[in-house]
Amino acid sequence: MLTPLKKSINRVVIAGGGTAGWLAASLLKKLLGQAIEITLVESEAIGTVGVGEATIPPIRLVNQVLGIDEAQFIHDTKATVKLAIRFENWKTKGECYYHTFGAPGRSMAFCHFHHYWVKARQQGLMNDLWDYDLNYLAAEAGKFAQINAKDPVLELPFAYHFDASLYAQYLRKLSEQMGVVRVEGKIARVQRCNDSGYIQALHLESGEVIDGDLFIDCTGFKGLLIEGALGAGYDDWSHLLPCDSALAVPSERHEKTAPYTRSIAHDAGWQWRIPLQHRNGNGHVYSSRYISDDQACDTLLSNLDTKPLGDPKLIKFTTGRRRKQWYKNVVAVGLSSGFLEPLESTSIHLIQSAIVRLIQLFPHNGVTKSLIDEYNKQSELEFEQIRDFLVLHYVVNERTDSAFFNDMRNITLPDSLAHKIELFKENGVLQREQNDLFLESSWLQVLYGQGVMPKDYHGLVNSVSDAQLNQMLTKLLELKREPIAKLPSHDDYINGMVAKYKRSMK
Numbered sequence: 001m002l003t004p005l006k007k008s009i010n011r012v013v014i015a016g017g018g019t020a021g022w023l024a025a026s027l028l029k030k031l032l033g034q035a036i037e038i039t040l041v042e043s044e045a046i047g048t049v050g051v052g053e054a055t056i057p058p059i060r061l062v063n064q065v066l067g068i069d070e071a072q073f074i075h076d077t078k079a080t081v082k083l084a085i086r087f088e089n090w091k092t093k094g095e096c097y098y099h100t101f102g103a104p105g106r107s108m109a110f111c112h113f114h115h116y117w118v119k120a121r122q123q124g125l126m127n128d129l130w131d132y133d134l135n136y137l138a139a140e141a142g143k144f145a146q147i148n149a150k151d152p153v154l155e156l157p158f159a160y161h162f163d164a165s166l167y168a169q170y171l172r173k174l175s176e177q178m179g180v181v182r183v184e185g186k187i188a189r190v191q192r193c194n195d196s197g198y199i200q201a202l203h204l205e206s207g208e209v210i211d212g213d214l215f216i217d218c219t220g221f222k223g224l225l226i227e228g229a230l231g232a233g234y235d236d237w238s239h240l241l242p243c244d245s246a247l248a249v250p251s252e253r254h255e256k257t258a259p260y261t262r263s264i265a266h267d268a269g270w271q272w273r274i275p276l277q278h279r280n281g282n283g284h285v286y287s288s289r290y291i292s293d294d295q296a297c298d299t300l301l302s303n304l305d306t307k308p309l310g311d312p313k314l315i316k317f318t319t320g321r322r323r324k325q326w327y328k329n330v331v332a333v334g335l336s337s338g339f340l341e342p343l344e345s346t347s348i349h350l351i352q353s354a355i356v357r358l359i360q361l362f363p364h365n366g367v368t369k370s371l372i373d374e375y376n377k378q379s380e381l382e383f384e385q386i387r388d389f390l391v392l393h394y395v396v397n398e399r400t401d402s403a404f405f406n407d408m409r410n411i412t413l414p415d416s417l418a419h420k421i422e423l424f425k426e427n428g429v430l431q432r433e434q435n436d437l438f439l440e441s442s443w444l445q446v447l448y449g450q451g452v453m454p455k456d457y458h459g460l461v462n463s464v465s466d467a468q469l470n471q472m473l474t475k476l477l478e479l480k481r482e483p484i485a486k487l488p489s490h491d492d493y494i495n496g497m498v499a500k501y502k503r504s505m506k
């Protein structure tokens with residue numbers, strides 16, 4: 001039985017100073033301001049997980065809210081632009097497709113673009129879906145600029161790749177400037193109230209005691225407060241996403257910096273390549289049931305396209321989510337709240353949305369059961385929706401050369417996902433669940449990219465004559481291609497931003 005904490009919340013203690021800790025500190029301080037005092041405890045000796053360098057477009061909202069200057073951000077975090085993820089070897093070995101942040105075509109009254117395109121393909125059209133996607137065209141051409149067009153189909157939605165440790169430093173500086181107090185030290189003991197079980201204070205090895213009203217657990221996979229002290233429980237989703245290990249290594253940077261993340265499927269998992277200004281980030285995510293750590297390491301190193309800059313770092317994880325992400329007066333944010341592999345770069349986004357949710361449901365006048373229940377309901381749905389989208393990548397594949405991918409085609413799917421795939425296969429219908437982070441265009445690109453072509457298209461398409469359909473597609477093709485020639489190269493854009501920042505500092 002949960003005992004409500006009937007006291008106002010003024011002192012927030014954040015345990016952990018990785019991306020989660022510093023993002024929580026900066027956003028909470030910025031948005032809740034003087035209403036709360038924030039103390040963050042972190043241990044340099046323990047360090048951070050040190051990965052997490054690819055993001056998705058909502059990160060730009062964080063930067064806006066925090067009032068971050070883009071040129072300075074790109075300069076300080078060695079960031080590059082991300083327009084898409086290029087999935088290689090996922091359908092079959094040798095084939096690739098893009099999941100872009102844009103959308104192929106344009107949506108027409110009540111009917112998504114792909115229905116028109118499917119009909120045209122049935123009539124012999126040769127153009128691929130992505131020929132109608134500006135993000136794809138710019139990614140392939142290695143070009144980028146921010147486009148503020150009146151017509152949203154002519155914009156280039158984008159995110160960033162950045163150096164995770166520089167990003168945490170950047171957020172730390174910002175947080176401290178706003179008044180967040182940082183304490184260096186190792187948490188040795190967590191003190192709880194005998195009656196309510198609520199956390200009262202963190203005892204550091206140094207003897208220092210940090211007490212607070214609300215505690216945010218950002219201590220990484222171990223979940224020192226939420227699990228270590230409170231035992232909130234964990235839902236293990238390894239039966240759906242069996243990868244449980246990753247090896248990460250930086251390598252020398254490429255001369256030309258691609259504006260996309262690469263995800264290259266191997267025999268028992270996949271490898272990322274994230275281009276930064278000063279290096280590439282690489283990692284191999286795999287299932288240890290199918291491949292040993294040594295074999296996985298060989299695979300990673302033999303698939304680097306530039307020289308490694310150190311030894312690979314091994315990280316073990318269990319995919320799933322903390323059963324109660326908010327429990328008593330502790331809210332788990334970041335890796336302590338659960339982990340979904342970085343296939344679609346969603347973890348930093350999950351941090352961002354957890355903090356926004358906490359701010360919306362902030363217990364100014366005390367922790368109540370209804371606030372906790374609402375928070376946990378929303379976060380459970382969010383994790384499940386992202387999980388389903390990740391699982392999709394594994395189950396729709398045509399790889400017959402790998403035991404791992406063969407097995408993944410045959411796993412028992414959550415009903416929600418099985419329904420979605422069937423709906424698309426049979427009817428071409430893409431139904432976005434309420435609040436699903438991934439829009440129809442994302443589901444479309446992965447489904448089609450991995451070989452699922454709908455049997456049918458929507459009847460509304462027949463209200464357009466064949467000649468009109470042809471003309472419409474030709475025009476759209478021209479419209480989407482037209483801006484590409486005028487865009488600078490991605491490297492020129494990044495160099496321009498860095499130079500702009502340096503000029504502003506003179």
Ligand SMILES: Cc1cc2nc3c(=O)[nH]c(=O)nc-3n(C[C@H](O)[C@H](O)[C@H](O)COP(=O)(O)OP(=O)(O)OC[C@H]3O[C@@H](n4cnc5c(N)ncnc54)[C@H](O)[C@@H]3O)c2cc1C
Nearest residue numbers: 016017018020048049052054187219220334335342347348
């Ligand atoms: C292989 C891999 C690849 C990833 N790639 C991406 C990606 O591309 N995009 C993305 O969005 N996300 C990615 N992620 C997730 C991303 O790395 C994390 O979401 C992000 O770094 C946040 O981590 P964190 O702050 O929760 O934990 P951590 O970085 O582990 O930080 C934990 C903090 O707690 C502190 N701490 C722990 N114990 C104590 C103690 N006893 N006393 C004091 N302090 C303590 C540590 O010192 C540290 O400051 C990836 C994750 C993995 C594993």
